[in-house]
Amino acid sequence: MRVALAIDLGGTETRAALVGDDGRFLAEERAPTRANDGPDAVIADMAAMAARLRAGRPDIAPIGIGVGAPGPLDGEAGISIAPPTLAGWRDVPLAARLAAATGLKARVENDANAAALGEWSFGAGVGTRDMVFVTVSTGIGGGVIAEGRLLRGRRGLAGEIGHMAIAADSKLRCACGALGCFEALASGTALGQAADALARSGGAPALLERAAGGPVTARHVGQAARAGDATALALLDQEARWLGIGFVNLLHLYSPEMIVVGGGVGQLLDLLLPGIRREIEARAMIAYRDVPVVPAELGDRAGLVGAAGLVF
Ligand SMILES: [Zn+2]
Numbered sequence: 001m002r003v004a005l006a007i008d009l010g011g012t013e014t015r016a017a018l019v020g021d022d023g024r025f026l027a028e029e030r031a032p033t034r035a036n037d038g039p040d041a042v043i044a045d046m047a048a049m050a051a052r053l054r055a056g057r058p059d060i061a062p063i064g065i066g067v068g069a070p071g072p073l074d075g076e077a078g079i080s081i082a083p084p085t086l087a088g089w090r091d092v093p094l095a096a097r098l099a100a101a102t103g104l105k106a107r108v109e110n111d112a113n114a115a116a117l118g119e120w121s122f123g124a125g126v127g128t129r130d131m132v133f134v135t136v137s138t139g140i141g142g143g144v145i146a147e148g149r150l151l152r153g154r155r156g157l158a159g160e161i162g163h164m165a166i167a168a169d170s171k172l173r174c175a176c177g178a179l180g181c182f183e184a185l186a187s188g189t190a191l192g193q194a195a196d197a198l199a200r201s202g203g204a205p206a207l208l209e210r211a212a213g214g215p216v217t218a219r220h221v222g223q224a225a226r227a228g229d230a231t232a233l234a235l236l237d238q239e240a241r242w243l244g245i246g247f248v249n250l251l252h253l254y255s256p257e258m259i260v261v262g263g264g265v266g267q268l269l270d271l272l273l274p275g276i277r278r279e280i281e282a283r284a285m286i287a288y289r290d291v292p293v294v295p296a297e298l299g300d301r302a303g304l305v306g307a308a309g310l311v312f
Pocket residue numbers: 162163174175176177178181183184
């Protein structure tokens with residue numbers, strides 16, 4: 001069995017693992033990301049994690065190192081362009097620097113694309129030729145598998161589905177600076193903010209109680225909805241409407257065999273699905289309406305599995 005050293009570089013936490021070409025994890029560790037300390041510190045930490053994993057399993061010789069890292073990132077060139085979650089990163093040749101630090105061949109990909117590759121190779125999308133992966137959590141990210149390969153586009157920037165503009169007159173500002181992005185309307189952050197505003201105005205006492213003095217979040221909405229709270233279910237219905245509108249765009253653009261939904265909000269897919277399907281029925285052309293929308297299967301391991309797959 002071939003083994004890859006996989007790293008999932010996040011804005012708050014970095015995870016590393018030895019992953020077999022069957023998708024199994026042979027060793028794993030995690031550490032906080034020094035996101036404010038610049039690329040030298042972060043790359044040194046990644047190399048140290050890689051060294052510790054290899055030292056712990058001297059019986060295994062990884063054939064390369066695969067990394068999922070925050071975008072925008074040019075996977076083919078191996079360059080991290082300017083990730084907003086990592087301070088001081090600008091055109092960092094991440095693949096070349098990791099190769100130099102570890103002596104292994106190195107490949108990098110943006111984290112959402114890596115997760116899409118993971119779900120395609122070992123998760124919900126196994127066996128498909130065309131698939132769209134959408135992760136709905138703090139933001140919205142995604143990756144497109146088209147005709148049996150990851151769609152990269154110019155500079156590896158394709159598939160930034162969170163920044164599709166879907167509401168022309170929205171006042172909701174996205175993390176990217178624009179108004180009316182899919183992410184600004186349908187992310188877990190947006191759901192939490194809508195719920196919090198409703199609760200503060202007296203319209204959601206059960207949510208206010210769950211928040212126990214703090215802000216109401218998407219997690220509280222999910223918990224209350226599972227308990228049958230009508231207000232939380234209505235908030236999820238609105239969330240499902242925005243997700244459905246975004247998914248209709250994805251169906252028309254990429255004609256996938258399935259849409260795979262991950263992330264924290266994705267764990268509520270069973271509750272969201274009726275509303276999502278209603279939007280698809282109402283807005284998609286007939287030929288697209290039978291495409292299944294399914295939950296991701298790998299959870300927070302999708303990114304690591306996909307990163308490993310970069311070197312197999
Ligand atoms: Zn945006």
